[in-house]
Amino acid sequence: MMYPMYIDGAWYSGDGKHVKDVISPATGETIGTIPTGTREDADRAVRAAHRAAPSLAAMTVFERAELCQRIADAIAANKEELAKVLSMEHGKPYHTEALGEVEACITSFREAAEQIKWMNSEIIPLRDPNKRAFAYRRPRGVYGVITPWNFPIGCASAYYLAPGLAAGNTIVWIPAPSTAAVASRFMRCLEEAGVPKGYVNLVIGEGAVVGDAVVVHELTSAVAFTGSTPTGNTIASRAKAKPCLLELGGNGxxxxxxxxxxxxxxxxxxxxxxxxxxxxxxxxxxxxxxxxxxxxxxxxxxxxxxxxxxxxxxxxxxxxxxxxxxxxxxxxxxxxxxxxxxxxxxxxxxxxxxxxxxxxxxxxxxxxxxxxxxxxxxxxxxxxxxxxxxxxxxxxxxxxxxxxxxxxxxxxxxxxxxxxxxxxxxxxxxxxxxNEAGNYWETQIPAGGTSGSPSGYGRSGGKWSIEEMSEIRTVIVTLSGEGNR
The missing domain is CATH 3.40.309.10 (Aldehyde Dehydrogenase; Chain A, domain 2)
Known part of the structure; x- marks a missing residue:
């Protein structure tokens, strides 16, 4: 079975020449194949996300909340199948862990739907009585999201996909190649939910190829990554001045x-x-x-x-x-x-x-x-x-x-x-x-490393992801005429 990419609202299996077997760590058996994307595939995905960005940004927060709820419903309808593919491809136990990871995806989209509705903008007090300043939370634009294999859909949903869409960003998602099959199956849930084309694009391939192409692309506005410290350092360097949300190594x-x-x-x-x-x-x-x-x-x-x-x-x-x-x-x-x-x-x-x-x-x-x-x-x-x-x-x-x-x-x-x-x-x-294990976490808890350490930068989870994946735009209005005071 081929697990294809999803770019600009269409399934894409590459050129047919560059494919890779998906091997179960539990049995050693081949459970399918994935395409190996190119820098050109990454370019198409970024450009599709860039074209779609104004449409998503123009949605009201209530419309984006509804979109997230539809995605959660679609994931719930496919829970067992997603957990099956996840368990086969990753190796984690189906009953005690894989089903729980899918549940976390559902929770993440439902919570993002609620959180975005109550993240208010602000009116900033000014000394000049004839002016008003408004601080609006706005999406950053096209987000390049690179995710790890340890929680291939849970991490992606909780940290980046759900809050990123809720904040109004279009996304180019680069999953770890060794767990790209479940990412591909996951994208079918977004398709079932009616997510418009270009809003979320899945590009499968090696990080040094497709990941790097997304990070350095002139139309990528920001980058999010969870993974090893050396790779995170490379990404931050290649991203230059782009905002980076990085959760890296731990050994606490x-x-x-x-x-x-x-x-x-x-x-x-x-x-x-x-x-x-x-x-x-x-x-x-x-x-x-x-x-x-x-x-x-x-x-x-x-x-x-x-x-x-x-x-x-x-x-x-x-x-x-x-x-x-x-x-x-x-x-x-x-x-x-x-x-x-x-x-x-x-x-x-x-x-x-x-x-x-x-x-x-x-x-x-x-x-x-x-x-x-x-x-x-x-x-x-x-x-x-x-x-x-x-x-x-x-x-x-x-x-x-x-x-x-x-x-x-x-x-x-x-x-x-x-x-x-x-x-x-x-x-x-x-x-x-x-008095609890260091890995205890719920989707609304902010997670991230201390600044200056090899563990990354920024906070992921719940409203903190939404804040990281958006920015403040300030509008200052000068009131004209005495009658407007």
Whole structure:
């Protein structure tokens, strides 16, 4: 089955010569093909979005809200089919994760429909009594949106597509090639919803080709990207002066203090590390645990990791699927081996299961006594691993936190909520959880890295995405004649 691009309201399979197989990470089987687009395809999409931009911008917020609601209805009508394609192509469990991601898409469009209706413009007080200043929120124009494979339709919807359309932007969407099939299937929902041509265009291809072509295009007004820090830096450089909304790498600490409720903390750390097979930028990537409770926490994590069921994504009993690609699998193994060489001990998992259809079934893993210089502490792992880094005194925390540069999300576990709140307010991260996993998120919560860190710029989610994907236009009116005062 071919999963085509969608440009200017029409399905397009490229020149027929450049196609790529879609391979299931769970079975290794080919489930379809996608076209590999060119810079010319990207150019056509940007120009289509540019032609359509005035029409979308001219809609009232209520008309755009209705458009978003129709899209949500179409996604809901296709929920099971979308989740099926998502699970086959990505590898995440159908019952426990894929259906939930589709539900998040529905929620995102419904919430954007409501949020845009209540984002008021402002009247600015002036010293001159004969003038009035109005600040209107206006769309930026054509948005180039480049999305990752870990939440191929959830991230795209919540961060960019729903708020971008609600704000009045036309969009050229470049999905990750390895999850472009579900993106193509998703676009059929927009077609069913009657989204006018040119409003959202899907271009499939390699980021260095079609993504770059969209970023540098003279008619692209702004760029949004979620993905790795190196790619984000390249995009920001290539975009030059265009506004960029960037959510990049994460490796935030989960800090377990001596007074933490270890049962609740261990449950949260399991969720935070093994949801989506650890392939979340806000996953529990490293745990800084007080020595006084470290042994007990390690015991609990070992026991609870044994209850995580790695298996076929379509088996109702599966709670964790394979990782998405070979790069992730090899990185997890390499980082665990590096940690062991530096003195760490694997207490659960640590292997790729050999009796599976592919070499992507990485076991849920817990590694104790991890040294500060281990790669699993300093670098983003993006896989199903819980590394425990022990500390003797809280005075060690600043240097431990600083051992990895990412500043996306963090978590603190303590029974003293007031103390944890004070610590959370001091931590230099985009968002901080208290007594909850670092990857907990709802679609209306602003997410993003701290300025100046490798974790990106701007805030995504809910009304914050709408604000980022729009700009203020100020109109100053001079009242003529005494009678107008």
């Amino acid at each position: 600490p989960s800090i377990v203090l001596a007074d933490a409720d270890l049962e609740k903390a261990s449950d949260a750390l399991i969720r935070g590390s093994f949801a989506n097979a650890g392939q979340i930028c806000t996953s529990t990537e490293r745990v800084l645990v007080h020595e006084a409770v470290a042994d007990k926490l390690a015991e609990l994590l070992k026991a609870k990791t044994a209850a995580v069921t790695l298996g076929d994504p379509f088996d109702p009993g599966t709670t964790m699927g394979p990782v998405h690609n070979r790069i992730v699998a090899e990185k997890v193994v390499a980082q665990v081996e590096d940690a062991v060489r530096k003195g760490a001990k694997v207490i659960a998992g640590g292997n790729i299961q050999a009796d599976r259809p592919t070499a992507l079934y990485v076991e849920p893993t817990v590694v104790d006594h991890v040294s500060v210089d281990a790669l699993i502490n300093t670098d983003e792992t993006f896989g199903p691993v819980i590394p425990l880094i022990r500390f003797q005194d809280e005075s060690e925390l600043p240097s431990l936190i600083a051992s990895s540069p990412y500043r996306l999300s963090a978590a603190i576990f303590s029974d003293n909520v007031g103390r944890a709140m004070s610590m959370a307010e001091e931590l230099n991260f985009g968002f901080v959880h208290v």
